[in-house]
Amino acid sequence: MDKNEKINELARRRGFLWPAFELYGGAAGFFDYGPLGAPLKRRIEDIWRQYFVIQEGFAEIEAPTIGVEGIYQASGHLSGFSDPLTGCKECKEVYRADHLIKHIVEVPDALSNEEIYKTIQENEIGCPECGGQLTEVYEFNLMFKTMIGPGNKMTGYMRPETAQGMFINFPRLLRYFRDSLPFAAVQIGKSYRNEISPRQGVIRLREFTQAEAEIFIDPRDKTHPRFGEIRDIRMKFYSQAAQEKGVEEEMTFGEAVERGVVAHQALAYYVARTYQFLLAIGVAPDKLRFRQHKADEMAHYAADCWDAEVFLDRLGWIEIVGVADRTDYDLKAHAATSKVNLSVFVHYDQPVKRQKLVVKPDFKSLGPRFKGKAKAVGEALKALSPEELKGDMIRLTVDGEPIEIEPTLVSFESVEEEIRGEEVIPHVIEPSFGIDRILYTVLDHSYYEDAVDGESRAVLKFLPAVAPIEVAVLPLMDRKELVGPARAIVDELRRLGLRVDYDTSGSIGRRYRRNDEIGTPYDVTVDYETIEQGTVTIRDRDTMLQIKVPLAQVANTLQALLCGTIKFEAAGTILSPAKEA
RNA sequence: GCGCCGAUAGUGUAGCGGUUAUCACUAGGCGUUGCCAACGCCUAAACUCGGGUUCGAAUCCCGAUCGGCGCACCA
Numbered sequence: 001m002d003k004n005e006k007i008n009e010l011a012r013r014r015g016f017l018w019p020a021f022e023l024y025g026g027a028a029g030f031f032d033y034g035p036l037g038a039p040l041k042r043r044i045e046d047i048w049r050q051y052f053v054i055q056e057g058f059a060e061i062e063a064p065t066i067g068v069e070g071i072y073q074a075s076g077h078l079s080g081f082s083d084p085l086t087g088c089k090e091c092k093e094v095y096r097a098d099h100l101i102k103h104i105v106e107v108p109d110a111l112s113n114e115e116i117y118k119t120i121q122e123n124e125i126g127c128p129e130c131g132g133q134l135t136e137v138y139e140f141n142l143m144f145k146t147m148i149g150p151g152n153k154m155t156g157y158m159r160p161e162t163a164q165g166m167f168i169n170f171p172r173l174l175r176y177f178r179d180s181l182p183f184a185a186v187q188i189g190k191s192y193r194n195e196i197s198p199r200q201g202v203i204r205l206r207e208f209t210q211a212e213a214e215i216f217i218d219p220r221d222k223t224h225p226r227f228g229e230i231r232d233i234r235m236k237f238y239s240q241a242a243q244e245k246g247v248e249e250e251m252t253f254g255e256a257v258e259r260g261v262v263a264h265q266a267l268a269y270y271v272a273r274t275y276q277f278l279l280a281i282g283v284a285p286d287k288l289r290f291r292q293h294k295a296d297e298m299a300h301y302a303a304d305c306w307d308a309e310v311f312l313d314r315l316g317w318i319e320i321v322g323v324a325d326r327t328d329y330d331l332k333a334h335a336a337t338s339k340v341n342l343s344v345f346v347h348y349d350q351p352v353k354r355q356k357l358v359v360k361p362d363f364k365s366l367g368p369r370f371k372g373k374a375k376a377v378g379e380a381l382k383a384l385s386p387e388e389l390k391g392d393m394i395r396l397t398v399d400g401e402p403i404e405i406e407p408t409l410v411s412f413e414s415v416e417e418e419i420r421g422e423e424v425i426p427h428v429i430e431p432s433f434g435i436d437r438i439l440y441t442v443l444d445h446s447y448y449e450d451a452v453d454g455e456s457r458a459v460l461k462f463l464p465a466v467a468p469i470e471v472a473v474l475p476l477m478d479r480k481e482l483v484g485p486a487r488a489i490v491d492e493l494r495r496l497g498l499r500v501d502y503d504t505s506g507s508i509g510r511r512y513r514r515n516d517e518i519g520t521p522y523d524v525t526v527d528y529e530t531i532e533q534g535t536v537t538i539r540d541r542d543t544m545l546q547i548k549v550p551l552a553q554v555a556n557t558l559q560a561l562l563c564g565t566i567k568f569e570a571a572g573t574i575l576s577p578a579k580e581a
Numbered sequence: 582g583c584g585c586c587g588a589u590a591g592u593g594u595a596g597c598g599g600u601u602a603u604c605a606c607u608a609g610g611c612g613u614u615g616c617c618a619a620c621g622c623c624u625a626a627a628c629u630c631g632g633g634u635u636c637g638a639a640u641c642c643c644g645a646u647c648g649g650c651g652c653a654c655c656a
Binding site: 019 | 592593619
């Protein structure tokens with residue numbers, strides 16, 4: 001069994017990840033989070049909230065997972081997320097139908113499936129592999145489609161990303177943030193993609209959890225006020241240039257921005273925050289890199305894009321986060337489709353003064369003369385320059401009809417105008433996290449085996465902040481005099497909100513192993529000294545060292561250990577290492 | 582979607598046309614046990630599903646589902 005298989009087997013056996021619908025034969029691309037997986041996922045999400053909601057002051061919202069058609073017309077998912085496919089009747093190979101007629105039709109995207117098929121037939125296009133006949137063109141859209149309400153009145157789609165929920169709430173969010181930039185909204189939730197062939201467990205799912213932030217910034221100012229906090233962090237950058245050489249480049253974020261490796265401070269800041277977050281949940285720094293999208297890989301509207309990639313045993317480098325400057329693409333698209341202005345009025349520091357020509361047509365005279373056309377004539381006059389308004393006679397054309405007007409019927413003057421600001425469409429920085437992949441990474445990067453007395457020991461070295469079980473309370477033996485005090489400790493710790501497991505079955509060593517395997521950081525053992533001297537031992541998962549702590553301090557000590565405010569060796573009296581078996 | 586390979590207790594497995602379906606670990610119970618997967622006894626637990634061939638199928642054939650790998654796909 002390789003490491004990947006071991007982790008999957010452990011995850012299944014101990015209740016982290018289960019293939020969904022097993023009772024009914026299962027379905028590819030769906031997973032259940034079990035009793036340990038669900039809290040692990042929840043804790044990872046909560047740390048994400050710490051980093052991207054609480055510490056940044058962003059707003060978390062929750063939009064429906066089903067969306068109406070308009071959203072995905074605007075976002076491009078309806079057309080771009082769907083591919084016309086055709087297959088070979090002979091060798092069964094499947095092709096993108098539009099790709100096959102690229103050299104014949106200039107814009108295959110504009111054709112319907114029937115038209116593409118007609119083109120294929122008319123040009124006698126066969127299978128590129130074997131020359132066989134091709135099937136009719138059919139649509140494969142990666143979005144799950146559903147009906148809203150009875151009948152076919154309204155089509156709904158399961159959202160393929162959480163991002164759109166933030167974009168379409170832009171006007172409400174803007175008001176919530178008192179009409180000023182920058183601001184940001186985030187969502188953590190499920191997204192759905194009907195993948196053609198999902199594989200590799202939780203790496204490619206049909207239903208998955210995303211955590212996304214949409215940070216709306218002033219396009220003219222892509223600095224970041226808190227850039228100083230991350231300027232000196234050193235990290236490996238796998239830039240476009242570095243990828244050509246095949247070697248990552250280590251530098252500080254300050255250097256990265258100064259040298260133009262990362263487009264600007266705002267993007268660099270969120271790359272750095274992403275880096276900090278990933279380390280905080282236990283992603284191994286030596287198996288983590290940030291890779292810049294190559295020019296041809298980047299969406300056409302994106303200004304710059306960096307992916308966090310992790311090295312996973314057997315799977316290689318896998319993308320787990322994308323941080324992109326999406327410019328004003330999304331807001332412009334929604335503005336165009338919904339016909340709602342999605343710009344922000346940005347006030348200048350100082351109003352700008354400007355000369356402006358004000359033209360006032362004499363409607364009292366123009367009205368009777370031009371009747372219904374008067375308004376159009378007035379508009380045409382307003383568009384003229386001072387030179388054109390002077391002359392003996394003003395000449396203009398309205399609805400193709402030449403018109404002459406005496407200059408006395410128009411007055412105009414140049415006035416000084418104060419401009420206090422302008423309308424801008426914000427640019428969007430989007431960090432987008434695949435939570436399921438991140439959780440798997442934490443499992444992969446936490447797993448190790450060591451040898452204890454010649455026996456192999458499997459350990460998940462979860463950081464206390466993500467561990468699904470934080471403390472196991474274990475009576476040395478299942479005897480009344482030990483069980484009583486042990487239960488009292490369990491109750492106390494649970495009252496304090498700790499995730500506590502209690503186990504009396506089997507030998508003490510067996511129970512230590514069980515807890516090592518699910519990543520419990522600390523085991524509290526109740527023994528006869530608990531009764532005689534009022535102490536318990538606390539065992540550290542990774543070193544297997546034990547300290548002796550007075551009963552009254554157990555809770556405090558554990559809380560301090562879990563928060564990392566004290567070192568294990570300093571938390572109590574160290575006992576000699578476990579005796580040889 | 583295509584091709585190749587696979588699917589047996591919770592986990593890992595044996596099985597090659599007739600077995601009470603093998604073994605180990607695991608899990609539960611009782612006893613024992615003074616700190617790193619101890620021991621004894623007991624218990625629970627499986628042939629992925631649907632067809633077919635055959636007197637008889639876990640075993641052979643077909644199909645589906647799921648999984649692994651390669652190809653294609655992955656805004």
